Amino acid sequence: MSRSVSCNADSPCAGSKIGGCNVAQLGRLRREFLKVRPGWRGLCLLCFALLMQPIWVDDVSDPRLADYRDVRDADLRRKRGLFMAEGRFVVDVLLRDSRYAPDSFFLNPKSFEVLEPVINECGGDAPVYVAKQEVFSDVVGFDMHRGCLAVGNVGEALGFEVLIAQAAKEASLVIVVEGLRNTENLGGIFRNAMAFGASAVLMCPESCDPLYRKAIRVSMGGTLCIPFAQVTSWPAGLSRLRDAGFQLVALDLADDAIPLDELGLRIVPDRPVALLLGTEGRGISEAALDQVDHAVRIPMAPGVDSLNVATASGIAMHAVFAGNGGSNSKPGAPK
Known part of the structure; x- marks a missing residue:
């Protein structure tokens, strides 16, 4: 089949002819086809597509x-x-x-x-x-x-309050990132979030844009289908997650952080979890750590002090996902 072209009324090709109609008329015709009863819609759209190039x-x-x-x-x-x-x-x-x-x-x-x-x-x-x-x-x-x-x-940005209300209702996993400016790492986090059923990604104002081309590509489209929002009041806005019933868990390298495999003993089943991630070098700020319920670390071999943040996020998300019996909600935002 062939594909339609589209122009606005002021463009040079707005008066051009295809199949006896001009392009603007065909655009309106296609919209009318979408109103046809479902049983006939496929045939109508097929006929429409055959007219187009x-x-x-x-x-x-x-x-x-x-x-x-x-x-x-x-x-x-x-x-x-x-x-x-x-x-x-x-x-x-x-x-x-x-x-x-x-x-x-x-x-x-x-x-x-x-x-x-x-x-x-x-x-x-x-x-x-x-x-x-x-x-x-x-x-x-x-x-x-x-x-x-x-x-x-891009359209209108999604609201922070709307996303956390939806995630809390579904008792699902939310990812929170602080100070992440590397688009490849952010893309990797979104890809992991898609794999492990996170319902949203929340970002501090310093984090990079999930809709940059490299972030979209590395995420395999995850940044397009997982809703995200900016937490404008940082880190005070994290308290809104707790108010909504979330358990705040942070990945941290501190010696007193609990091993990740013990997290299942600390969190309450059937309550949503917000997983907080920071950068490899600076980690999570003390002000943000003050907001969390549990700081956890990934045990590593001696002499290795950190993992790439995207890699670490996947390990941590899997732990939460497996702890929920693989039952995190499928990601998605209202279309």
Whole structure:
């Protein structure tokens, strides 16, 4: 099947014709198809998709590809409220499992062939730009063999209070990070959170952005489907977790921290847990540690004083997950 193109009324292609209709009319037609009774909807969408074509691009300087041309994450976020998803698996997560709406797609022919069904089903009216691999690489500025990018709309941030209320109701695990500025580590934490059923990730104001491209890629799309929020009042805001019924557990290297394998004896079953993580070097601040109920450490061989924070988070999340009998809630936010 072929994929639709989409333009606003002021764009140069808004009056172009496809199958006897202009693009703006086809956009409205697609929205009407979505109102059709479910029994007929699939047939209607199939007919609609057959009328449409992707936008083939062979000019590296095409202005419609500006978002994909040597653009830094911070520029996308600050200027336009967008983020970049990279790779077929991550783009599939963006479309099927996230609350974010795609703004556009930029694909090589193979990626378009693979993703066309899910784009037709979940891509809305976002335009799909397709280019040969050599043109694709020239646009993005390096040889990206995956040949698959999508720009998404950030939308409104989720509220801290809303997330902890939902997690408390489900008695699920929440991850809290302090001072984490490395996007790869943050992405790894989100990937672990997805694997072990954490329902949300909460961050101090100093932590990096989960919607930076590298964080999204390393998380395998976890930052797109696990809801997150910033705790603006830090570390005083941690008290709100306790007020909501959470047991606060921190990973710490202190000698008096209890071994991780004893945590199951200390926490109360059927009550939600908030797991607090800090950086490898500085660790968790004393002010934040003052808020926790239990400080735990991961036993290690002599001479080894720490683990990478993403690695340590996975070990700790598994301990909580296994202690709950593998029953943490499936992550997800209202779409």
